[in-house]
Amino acid sequence: MRKIDFNEYKKELLEAGIPESEIYDFQDNPVSSFYQRYFDWCVDNINEYSQIFEVKPSYFYFWDSHIINARAGKGRNVYRIKFSKSYLEALYKKLGRKGQFFDKTDWVAFHNLQKITPDSLEFLMFQASTIFTFYHEFAHIVQYKDKDFTMSEHPSNDKFSFEKHIFEYDADLNGSQFVSVYFQQFFQEQIPRKDQTPNNYKRLMYLGISSIVITQLLFLYGGIYPFQPDKVNTDFYTKRHSHPHTYVRAKYIIEHYVGVAKANGVQIDFGDTTRNVTVICNEFFKDSGIFRDFIKGFQDNFDEINRYSLELYLGQKQNHSCIKHKIGLFGFKS
Numbered sequence: 001m002r003k004i005d006f007n008e009y010k011k012e013l014l015e016a017g018i019p020e021s022e023i024y025d026f027q028d029n030p031v032s033s034f035y036q037r038y039f040d041w042c043v044d045n046i047n048e049y050s051q052i053f054e055v056k057p058s059y060f061y062f063w064d065s066h067i068i069n070a071r072a073g074k075g076r077n078v079y080r081i082k083f084s085k086s087y088l089e090a091l092y093k094k095l096g097r098k099g100q101f102f103d104k105t106d107w108v109a110f111h112n113l114q115k116i117t118p119d120s121l122e123f124l125m126f127q128a129s130t131i132f133t134f135y136h137e138f139a140h141i142v143q144y145k146d147k148d149f150t151m152s153e154h155p156s157n158d159k160f161s162f163e164k165h166i167f168e169y170d171a172d173l174n175g176s177q178f179v180s181v182y183f184q185q186f187f188q189e190q191i192p193r194k195d196q197t198p199n200n201y202k203r204l205m206y207l208g209i210s211s212i213v214i215t216q217l218l219f220l221y222g223g224i225y226p227f228q229p230d231k232v233n234t235d236f237y238t239k240r241h242s243h244p245h246t247y248v249r250a251k252y253i254i255e256h257y258v259g260v261a262k263a264n265g266v267q268i269d270f271g272d273t274t275r276n277v278t279v280i281c282n283e284f285f286k287d288s289g290i291f292r293d294f295i296k297g298f299q300d301n302f303d304e305i306n307r308y309s310l311e312l313y314l315g316q317k318q319n320h321s322c323i324k325h326k327i328g329l330f331g332f333k334s
């Protein structure tokens with residue numbers, strides 16, 4: 001991928017009216033290579049798809065902020081996706097460092113995969129999470145085409161609106177679909193032929209979706225923040241707050257991920273995937289009780305989760321601003 005010259009790109013951002021105080025210059029950061037890689041990928045993708053979807057001009061940059069979130073917005077005739085510095089660094093710390101998770105497990109099959117993966121399995125988790133974010137935010141740009149707006153990936157202080165919940169649903173499915181496709185391509189292109197076994201394929205697919213669920217849970221339980229709050233409110237709700245509840249999001253994100261994989265001939269199903277996501281998340285949140293708590297909340301609200309998820313699905317179907325109705329432009333069939 002082409003390396004983007006940050007200094008040159010920054011000039012364009014400033015000319016577009018983006019305040020200098022918002023733009024984080026990552027060039028001296030100790031993990032600048034992490035930043036640069038994601039930056040190159042995002043700028044490349046936003047350039048390509050903003051043409052195709054006619055949402056121009058669109059920019060991507062790292063946001064110099066302590067807020068841990070990503071946002072999409074439009075103002076002064078410019079579309080933008082900003083990913084906060086604190087978010088990138090929190091994810092890097094939690095997910096991205098080679099060996100920090102898999103090497104501590106006794107999962108022999110994953111140890112073997114670790115040896116043949118070009119970067120590391122942890123970097124793949126980081127990629128899954130950040131690819132999800134980018135395509136989540138990109139969906140918002142398309143949904144609000146030609147309007148001024150601002151939307152976040154993770155819950156913010158916005159009040160409830162059913163249309164916004166539908167847009168979050170639509171954006172989540174868009175993110176999920178791209179991670180599913182990324183992991184399929186990764187298996188086919190980056191794993192040596194002799195290791196391209198059906199079981200390795202499944203393992204990688206489970207890893208991709210688990211990374212998204214882990215990120216969602218880090219937010220729900222406050223684990224993403226440097227100072228974890230003492231009390232977190234995980235009470236279930238449907239029509240409240242800026243985003244659908246994490247239980248609902250987790251359900252439809254997994255379902256869509258599996259649906260996209262199956263449509264492309266990958267031999268996984270929903271039951272099998274949730275079982276494996278459970279194993280990976282349990283290990284990740286080991287001893288913290290987070291995952292047990294999550295499963296309990298999920299089971300206690302199972303019917304409502306399904307009902308609301310269906311309501312969002314129907315809402316998306318009827319709302320023609322949703323990116324779902326245009327995904328043919330990405331080259332996807334359905």
Ligand SMILES: [Zn+2]
Nearest residue numbers: 151152153171
């Ligand atoms: Zn969002």
